[in-house]
């Protein structure tokens with residue numbers, strides 16, 4: 001892919017491999033250099049913890065589509081210690097920046113990345129090292145109620161850590177748009193609230209969950225699963241499909257939730273953390289009589305691996321729910 005030059009400057013081919021920078025100073029130089037060579041170009045960021053997979057590539061594709069060939073796409077590759085609690089998988093989390101860069105370099109022009117920012121922990125958090133007492137930043141973002149329910153209840157402090165690093169990365173990269181995955185639905189909502197509540201000047205875009213052919217949501221943590229566990233993990237996406245099918249067939253909110261829960265309760269090897277049907281705008285439980293959009297959220301442990309997944313559903317109004325395809329009134333007590 002070539003980029004459109006400033007007037008009078010010959011077009012330069014975009015390098016095949018993204019430029020990898022690890023310091024704030026080199027990041028700034030890469031951003032400023034691009035802006036100088038491409039006046040008016042837009043910039044997009046895709047924030048990741050590395051161990052890149054097809055889900056991440058979809059986020060990059062969206063980012064590239066958003067800024068065009070002259071725009072600059074930055075991928076951040078950083079396992080953020082602030083969002084991991086004691087006993088979680090911070091140490092075990094897969095880290096291989098070279099493999100991530102190779103995957104990006106092998107992707108097509110529509111997934112072209114200009115810069116990979118892969119800082120060391122001390123670069124982002126000078127106060128976190130042993131020399132500084134290990135406490136980390138004094139001032140952090142608090143995620144409020146969103147950060148205390150569901151993922152936040154199971155992982156106390158997680159969303160404060162996520163929002164703190166997201167805000168830092170937004171300040172460092174200064175993008176026009178930032179692309180996040182719908183797979184991490186509560187995170188997406190928290191980031192949207194961060195941007196709205198703190199008046200951060202960036203557009204947040206969401207990409208639908210990318211799945212494997214059998215329905216399993218792509219996730220870096222899938223790498224932890226043994227083949228048998230991977231089969232067991234399919235119960236999550238099956239449960240969401242059952243909930244969605246129930247909604248499509250006219251079930252009410254409790255019926256939708258029961259359909260999903262039934263699959264999970266019957267599944268082998270799945271230790272359920274939660275399955276809930278929530279208001280997508282708040283992640284608060286949907287009332288039994290609610291109609292309209294809902295979000296089914298599931299979190300479960302399969303072996304030692306904690307997985308999350310979700311699906312949007314639409315709860316039909318009772319009148320629609322009750323009518324049969326010919327529009328006749330329902331039999332008394334009928335539900336669907």
Ligand SMILES: Nc1ncnc2c1ncn2[C@@H]1O[C@H](COP(=O)(O)OP(=O)(O)OP(=O)(O)O)[C@@H](O)[C@H]1O
Nearest residue numbers: 048049050055180181183184209210218219220221
């Ligand atoms: N299957 C997917 N579809 C769409 N977006 C995804 C998918 N997996 C991850 N993302 C998005 O990629 C971004 C970076 O996520 P991250 O690096 O944590 O990957 P992950 O696969 O979610 O990892 P983990 O397994 O640790 O949760 C997030 O915005 C996340 O929602």
Ligand SMILES: CC(C)(CO)[C@@H](O)C(=O)[O-]
Nearest residue numbers: 047048049080162165184
């Ligand atoms: C947004 C994020 C990169 C912050 O560390 C992380 O939570 C993730 O990968 O989803």
Ligand code: BAL
Nearest residue numbers: 049083084158184187
């Ligand atoms: N994918 C969200 C980041 C985390 O689980 O820590």
